[in-house]
Amino acid sequence: MSKKSDPNKNKKIDPITSEVILGSFQTISEEMSTALVRSAYSTNIKERKDCSCAVFDKRGNLVVLAENIPIHLGSMQGLMNRIGDSLDDWDFKDGDILIANDPYLGGGSHLPDVTLVKPVFFKENLIGFSANIAHWTDVGGRSPGAGTAGDSTEIFQEGVRIPPSRLYRAGKTQMDMKEILLSNMRNREEREGDLRAQVASLRLGERRLKELYDMYGKTQVEEVIKDIYQYSRQWLEKSLSEMPEGTSFFEDVMDDDGVDKENLKIKVSIHISHQPFPRIEFDFSGTDEQASGGINMVWQALLATVYYSVKAVIAPGIHMNHGFMNPIQVKAPRGTLVNAEQPAAVGGRTDTAQRVADVIFGALSKVVPEKVTAASNGATTAVIFGGTKALSGRDFVYVEALGGGMGARKAKDGQDGVQVNITNTSNLPIEAMELEYPLRVLKYELVPDSGGAGCFRGGLGIRKIIQALVPMMFSAHSDRHKVSPWGLFKGRSGERGSFVLHRKSGETQTLRSKASGIAVKKGDELFFCTAGGGGYGSPYKRNVELVRKDVLNGKVSKAKAREEYGVVITESGDVDQNATKKIREDHYHKEHK
């Protein structure tokens, strides 16, 4: 399958030039990303790569994206939309840099994701924007890392809100702006280091864009940009036209909102039509009202999640840009969980985004069953440890998102212990974490039997035990502690996740999936488990050898092999063929009675 743009559409530009320009855009965004990751100060960016970079055209349309986290697109595009609508009012000058994080005023998706945008000028004309976004471990708020806590009730508790504002004006730092921001955040030194790395990455992007325009000229580059949009759009339209027309539905519930609501429903109906041109429409009517706690999604976060899901299921190879978004339409009533209004808290919105992706896959499983997964671990499981000078002798905030089981697929098991869907952050190496924070990891492993049984098994969740070496505060958000990840086509559910605090004093306490400000003492241990993925197809149809292999590798217990798969494994690790045959045949007859 050729990924290059079709050169014959445009006779003006030779195919090599067109390809080089497209490749250059990709390189620019990737170089920006590398520079940001490599020179940042906080482990969240430098090790876990919780950041993304992009280039936008002069109207604010996305040209290219180097994303580590699909949901980041939402915030950057959201800010660009705000700016693009009022370009004249902004009256940008060469050397300006804008900063924003606010979900309601600045196009963001939650406060810790801080977006920076730099207008780029070539021969005194605005030609586009370099942009990046990075997750800051602290942006103020009621507790360390509050912006990611799951149980806030208002956005004001989650940190400093930054509407689109100039951080640099014609190349000069706006000291008053910078001071207001930094003086409201914890761990100032780290914030400054990250900010400096973000600014440098923008400048690198600017320099490279100018070089590109210098080499190929404005006209050629802009022609190629149009080509790129058209190509993505045509590709998606063609893929949609190959899918049957019609409407499919799906719904699922979130555990709770960390405050007072439980079983919050997310509902989608997806409509595919071929005329007058191929398109796909998502309607989230029927989704519950916005939550009291922090699991709300704003509009931009919903869009980013829908774009992710469409690309993942329908056309993974497509270039993500303005043209790709064209055939996709999204509707969601205001004031709901997936399109929240001010001042709803949004710190834990990625758990909801993960569930929106699952729900979309559920609906599409009725259309393209071979292209989706059963429910994955369905949460981002962010855990946050924070210390202050008074509490721990020094300031620090450590954030990590734990992977889990991936849902099984039509012809493949779900992957074990992995990041799924709208996030793909790396873990923090244990050695890097212990070198930097007063924490110790006691265990980091897959959870046996946590994958939903099926003809193809759901992926296993992760267990991580972290010990605090000084007193500190703990916050977190996760989900799937109460409602299991579903399987598809007779596949069983995956196991749920859990948070348990084992005090040094001997007490044990199960924590809620959305928690904040929990005081942890020296020597206390936190046990984290993430959910497994759902299975796909009947477990009684699973290849016996695969069941045996799972048992030998300790991923499935003998008991579960027998109960759920109907496979009997002997003491010596062999398959008891007769017993297995009998159980499986009995099951078959029971089913077909």
Add this chain to the structure above:
Amino acid sequence: MRAAVDIGGTFTDVVVYDKETGKFWKSKVRSCPNNPEGPFAEGLVKALQGAGKKVSDVESIIHGTTIVTNSLLEGKTSRVGLMVTKGFKDILEIGRQQRPELYDLMEDRREPLVPRSLIREVRERVTSEKQVLTALDEKETESALREMCEKDIDSLAVVLLFSFYRPEHEDKIKDIATKMLAEKPVYLSHEVSPEFREYERASTTVIAASVAPRVIHYLRAIQKKLRQKGYESNELAVMQSGGGISTPQKAEEQPHTLIESGPAAGLIGALNLSRKMGMDKVIAFDMGGTTAKAGMILNQELVFTPEYEVGGELHFAGRQKGSGYTVRSPMIDVVECGAGAGSIAWIDQGGHLKVGPQSAGAVPGPACYGRGGENPTVTDANLILGRLSLTNFLGGEMKLDRERAQKAVSDKLTGPLDLDVRESAAGIVSIANASMLRILRLLSISRGHDPRDFTLIAYGGAGPLHAAELAEKMSISRIVIPQMAGLFSSLGLLFTDMSADFAETVMASLGKDRESINKTLSHLKKKAQKWFEDRDVPEENQKILVSADMRLRRQNYELNTRLPEASLSESDVKKVHKKFHDEHEITYGHKAPEEEIQVVNLRMRAVEIRPKPDFEKIETAEKKRRPDNRGTRKIWFDDKQVDTNIYRRDELLSGHTIGGPALIEEKESTTVFGHRWKAQVGTFGNLILTVKIG
């Protein structure tokens, strides 16, 4: 006499250099995967016969090999047992918990090289403060090792947390294992990759352990064979992917450094040629029997990568992890794909024509070799299109059988494709070209380099055969086909230096800890000097390169900066300070000169400079600018059959010009180009192809 032997999947290439006369002698024999030392010795003897010499006249032999890459690609790895710190048995499987493709729901990480059933945890723990928190449980170690013995492991990898600070637990396990596992090799993570980040260290250590048994057997078999053949000097050096050569003993200790051994040698050759010809932007392209590789030379320097993924669909230093196996070891950046002269053409389930990655290899080889191969290959297709000589292949040592090539194509392909034999053959070539174009694009366009600014150096047995077509598709207008193109990687081996790397983690402040830095440096210097002494290197051939991996204290990635001398004075520190901040600005676009610089690792590379061959100038053509041809042949270009002049490379003189279409045959390869190109012969016999004006 110095000899270089490069073993590929299909052919074993030997180049011998006689420094007395300045002459090169060469041979190309078929590889034998089950008994590689056979062709090694056979080729050597054959090349020496040309020079009228014996194996005992050879002073040193340098060797390039694909054994490690092939083991990983073909899944021929050993049964490795892995021992880890209690609580961390899934270090390898969870990895960095990332999926390889953000949007592709069907794309999975590679299965770990060690299944969970061969992994054992032991009680022990070292902290980040370099303290032993829990002593090693030796009883548990023994019983874990006993279980592994029962499970019949071939080698053992040991990866404990913070072992690069406190290696004693890993060392102790090795002591115990050596007794219990007899001769089985044991790899310790602090020896293989003594740096922090446990997943990368574990992955590298496991790769070393998984290829070690094969590598050890292989290297010893070669040494034994050489002794039998009367090799007295006993000096054998092995090419490493980092660009230097090392002793077989070192290669056994660090088998993962042999990953792109052969391709690295080719790039060293291309680097030399680039310097000699003053070329700043070069893509080096090597097409052998099994795979094609490409690398880049910018401003007459090679491009390196600190980390690499091997065993994925394509080999390259990608941005996203997980499609292959991670190796942490500095190496020359090479992109490789499974398209070679021996790659088999086949029809997939959807009825589409595919080429590779399966190769007919040396045995049975392409159908036209007439040695039992029944599958059509790229070589068969080239033969059908008239691009290879029936009688002059390998200088006539191997007769090619056109009928067998046609039969293979018609048996396997023409039916399902609904094409005739010639059209199917053209299809095979264009599909093989498409996968090679992909790696050339990955290297250039995808990284923002405009290929039109580059010169393509094409080599390997089949490189010159495909170069002109590939260059046209990339809009590259200059190609160099070097002397000895067909065994150029072997030639490259003769331009390498022996080197050994020494490193220590210090975690010191550049400004405040000068003394401890100097102490470590003198420690490293002693090791380097010992290495020189052991090897009897005369002082004038010694070179020491000192560098430091440094970062701002709060960062996590280091920049490697050269240090002026092996001991730092106050003023040196100032200079290094400035240099680091300057490099930081160049690399990241900003600097923070007020911030403290942390020295993470100190590195010392001891280099034994070795004599390099000189190329002979070839005879200059007098008046006649156009050489005589050796007849013509009908060759297919695009969809036309064109009468094409045939030339012999060894009859060409400096200053000769040949207009396309033309075909230039030499013993180990064939250069083909169409009417858009012309070739000029340079002073040293290199062919320089350029696009004709107008």
